Amino acid sequence: MTPRRAGPLLVLLLAARAAGQMGSLSSLDEEFTRVVREIAPAVVQVQPGISGVCLTDDGYVLTNRIVLEALEKTGSRTVKVTFPAQLAYDAVVHAADAETNTVILKIDARASLPCVRPGEPGELAVGHLLMTVGNAFGTATESEPAVTLGVVSSIRRDLQGRPAVIETSAATNPGQHGGPYFDTDGKLVGVFRALPDGQDLATVTPIDLIRAAYSSIPAATRIFSDPSKLRPPRSKAGVLSRAFHIAASRARQGVVTIAITRAPREEPAQAETAAEQEPERGDGGGEGRRNEGRKDKEREEAAVPAREGSVTGTIIDPRGFVLAPEPAFGADVSAIEVFLADGRSFRATVHARDRKSRLALLLLDRKPEDVLEVLGDVPQDALQVGQFAVAVAAPHGPPAEQEPFVTVGLLSGRHRLDAYRDALQTDAGVNVKNAGGVLVDLRGRMCGVILPPEMPFGQNSGLGFAMPVDALRAVLPRMMEGRDVEPAYIGVVLGDAPGGRAGVLVNEVTEGFPGAAAGLKPGDVITHLDGVLVANRRAFTDHLWKHKGPGDPLTVTVERLGEKLDLAVTLTRRPEE
Numbered sequence: 116m117t118p119r120r121a122g123p124l125l126v127l128l129l130a131a132r133a134a135g136q137m138g139s140l141s142s143l144d145e146e147f148t149r150v151v152r153e154i155a156p157a158v159v160q161v162q163p164g165i166s167g168v169c170l171t172d173d174g175y176v177l178t179n180r181i182v183l184e185a186l187e188k189t190g191s192r193t194v195k196v197t198f199p200a201q202l203a204y205d206a207v208v209h210a211a212d213a214e215t216n217t218v219i220l221k222i223d224a225r226a227s228l229p230c231v232r233p234g235e236p237g238e239l240a241v242g243h244l245l246m247t248v249g250n251a252f253g254t255a256t257e258s259e260p261a262v263t264l265g266v267v268s269s270i271r272r273d274l275q276g277r278p279a280v281i282e283t284s285a286a287t288n289p290g291q292h293g294g295p296y297f298d299t300d301g302k303l304v305g306v307f308r309a310l311p312d313g314q315d316l317a318t319v320t321p322i323d324l325i326r327a328a329y330s331s332i333p334a335a336t337r338i339f340s341d342p343s344k345l346r347p348p349r350s351k352a353g354v355l356s357r358a359f360h361i362a363a364s365r366a367r368q369g370v371v372t373i374a375i376t377r378a379p380r381e382e383p384a385q386a387e388t389a390a391e392q393e394p395e396r397g398d399g400g401g402e403g404r405r406n407e408g409r410k411d412k413e414r415e416e417a418a419v420p421a422r423e424g425s426v427t428g429t430i431i432d433p434r435g436f437v438l439a440p441e442p443a444f445g446a447d448v449s450a451i452e453v454f455l456a457d458g459r460s461f462r463a464t465v466h467a468r469d470r471k472s473r474l475a476l477l478l479l480d481r482k483p484e485d486v487l488e489v490l491g492d493v494p495q496d497a498l499q500v501g502q503f504a505v506a507v508a509a510p511h512g513p514p515a516e517q518e519p520f521v522t523v524g525l526l527s528g529r530h531r532l533d534a535y536r537d538a539l540q541t542d543a544g545v546n547v548k549n550a551g552g553v554l555v556d557l558r559g560r561m562c563g564v565i566l567p568p569e570m571p572f573g574q575n576s577g578l579g580f581a582m583p584v585d586a587l588r589a590v591l592p593r594m595m596e597g598r599d600v601e602p603a604y605i606g607v608v609l610g611d612a613p614g615g616r617a618g619v620l621v622n623e624v625t626e627g628f629p630g631a632a633a634g635l636k637p638g639d640v641i642t643h644l645d646g647v648l649v650a651n652r653r654a655f656t657d658h659l660w661k662h663k664g665p666g667d668p669l670t671v672t673v674e675r676l677g678e679k680l681d682l683a684v685t686l687t688r689r690p691e692e
Contacts, residue, residue, distance in 0.1 A: 143351045147262075150301040151248060155260035156229035158248045158295055160197045161206075166249055167196070167220070168295040168303060169230045174204070174222030175338045177306060177325070179293030180211060182218050196222055198229065199260065210335045212328040215320050217293070217306065219335055231295075233322045233339055234302030241521045242359035242505070243267045244299050244352060245283050245319075247307075249291055263287070266359055266523045268316055268544070269510070278321040281305055284522045284544045287317035299352035316522075316544065358557050359505055359523050365559025366507040367519040368456050369490035370552050371428045373439055373463070373477070373509075376450040427508040427520075427551040428453065428477060429564050431587065433487045435461070435479035436595060438587070439551040440567045441468050444475050453479055456509070456517060461485070467594035470601050471660075472582050473567050474551070476594040490553060490561040492584045498539070498562060502526050506543040506565060506579070508552030520548055526562065527578070537657070538580040539563045545579020554581040563587070589661035602689030603663040605671075606630040609641075609652050617650045618642040618674070633671065633684040642679075643672035659686070 157169045159176060162185060167178030182194055186208070193205040206220040222228065249261045265285030273279040283296065287310055294307040296319050305319040329335040428439035437453060444451070444465050451463040466478040481487070508520040524543030539562060541554060550567040563581030590600050606628025612618035621639040624631045641649055644658045663669060665688040673680050 146299070146350050146352050150297070150299065151260055151262055154231050154297055154301045155248050156199055157231045158199070158260070161194060161220070161293065165292045166294040168306070169228055170233060170338050172227045172230050174206070174224050174228050175209065176206060176220040176222060177293070178218055178220060179306070180213070180216045180218050181292050182220070183208065183211060194220065196220060210329060210332050212325070215325045215328045216308065217320065217325055217328070219329070219338065231301065231303050233326065234298065234304055239267060239270070239278070239298065239304060240360045241267050241269060241518055242363045242523065243356040244359070245285050245296050245304060246299070247285050247287055247291070247294055247296055249294055266521060268522050269520045270518055277323060277327070279324060280308065281319040281321055282316045283319055284316055299350060299356060316546070359521070362505045362555055362557050362559045363507050363519050363521045366490060366505065366553050366555045367509075367517070368488045369430050369561065370456070370507055370509040370519065371430060371437060372425055372454040372511065373428045373437070373443075374425050374452045374454065375443060375448055377424075377447045378449040425511050427549060429551060429553045430487050430489050431564070431591065432595070433489050435481045435487060436466070436591075437463065437477040437479065438474050438564050439477055441473040441475040442567055451477065453477065454509075455487070459485070467597055468599045469590060469594065470599060474564065474582065490555070490559065493556050493560040493562050495583060495585045498526060498529070500526055500528060503557050504541045504543050504562065505555050505557070506541065506545060506549050506552060507555060508549035508565075511548060520552070522549065537583050537586045538566070539583050541579050541581065543579065586661070593664065598664065601665055603659050603665050603667060603686040604628065604689040605659070605669070605684060605686060607635060609655060611651070612640050617648060619649055619652050619655050629684045629687050633682045635671065635673065635682060636675070639673040639675050641671055641673050645670050646672075
């Protein structure tokens with residue numbers, strides 16, 4: 116099995132680092148490899164691009180309904196099922212179900228075959244680890260299992276409260292139709308359902324939904340009898356799963372679902388008036404009837420209903436301020452409603468926008484007695500590259516849904532977005548579903564707010580960014596005043612100060628911009644901004660972004676030929692890039 120991209124969880128290495136000893140690495144390594152050794156022999160290739168899993172030792176195999184299409188094309192009644200040991204058997208269709216898109220095959224074999232027992236995902240929760248195991252995809256010589264690891268990102272439930280669809284960040288081959296998913300104890304949780312276009316997340320049909328689908332078929336009932344109950348995790352891998360879930364559950368209280376209503380494209384009355392003003396041409400009634408039909412079509416097209424959608428937001432201040440993806444709030448937004456984790460809802464308005472990070476600050480229409488829960492912050496000096504990062508978003512389904520949307524990875528870098536903006540880089544799956552959500556540590560403390568995914572490396576690169584807490588706190592006062600945050604520009608090209616000392620060297624001054632108007636010259640060394648020492652170029656840009664906007668005054672202290680000068684600058688808007 117060739118996954119779409121490298122899995123985001125370097126679990127073994129990180130567990131060793133967290134525990135501070137190689138013993139934890141080897142023991143956790145042994146747990147995973149033992150589970151893989153136990154379950155891999157039961158994962159089969161039905162035909163190239165289609166996999167399945169053997170559920171009983173007498174040869175009942177669960178796979179995808181695409182097998183039926185293959186049989187119909189060939190006119191055959193049997194299909195070849197190959198085990199990792201390269202033992203191939205003929206199999207026939209035993210039962211099929213359209214709702215779950217699955218088929219049960221019966222192998223014609225007298226030998227006792229390797230199998231796994233279906234689990235009971237009653238204990239399964241968002242944040243729990245899942246693994247996929249694939250065998251012999253593409254060639255007849257592949258016998259080593261290919262394993263990927265991810266987490267349960269979301270669980271969609273049916274009207275009876277049973278899991279109906281599971282989303283997972285475990286990397287999955289698009290051709291792995293019918294491929295099995297297991298928990299860290301090796302219990303079968305579900306089978307591959309689909310890999311939506313443009314998304315990093317695969318969907319899985321839960322095993323208990325499949326069990327229910329075949330419960331009315333007497334010949335299939337015993338296949339799913341006596342399921343293995345999934346216990347609360349006790350292994351090291353299970354404890355890690357539990358930690359992800361707890362962190363996500365804590366962070367859920369700080370994220371909200373934002374329902375957006377968009378105005379119709381055109382009011383029906385306007386279209387009707389326009390149509391009535393169009394002159395009719397008399398031609399015996401034919402053209403008039405066609406014209407009337409055109410009017411009806413125009414009226415129908417004009418009466419486009421209000422379009423709705425939802426995004427995630429993060430409560431950033433208990434006074435009713437919420438950060439959310441700015442691109443969602445265009446000029447056509449007619450109403451915004453924010454749903455909290457506890458079921459309450461509030462109307463909201465866009466209070467300010469940060470044009471660079473593309474985050475908007477919403478203000479809830481709340482009463483003073485309406486208390487909002489805000490997540491605690493991670494001390495920024497405590498953040499370390501390589502620690503776990505849990506990306507948490509609110510559900511995008513009905514407001515009554517309470518389970519968060521979760522992906523997990525590493526804090527893989529800092530200050531990685533551009534020279535203007537601090538950023539936390541993560542390989543936790545960042546996509547349109549969790550933009551505006553929160554990136555937390557394993558204690559559920561906020562590291563940053565997830566930025567919209569259309570960033571320099573593309574939406575599905577496997578990398579995402581979050582605006583860190585200290586950067587948020589720096590710009591929030593301006594945004595809470597209702598002021599948009601835009602890049603302030605001075606119009607100079609900077610280099611390192613000579614001799615390795617603090618300060619920045621002015622290499623170039625652009626005519627027509629504030630630096631030139633204030634008298635800055637090439638060769639000046641800027642040592643202070645508003646009386647604050649400038650250590651390097653990063654400190655210079657940080658000061659402008661965190662404390663200044665277009666139109667703000669700035670006092671620049673420079674050294675020029677042994678003399679210190681204070682120059683008054685009025686900043687301007689950053690030119691379009």
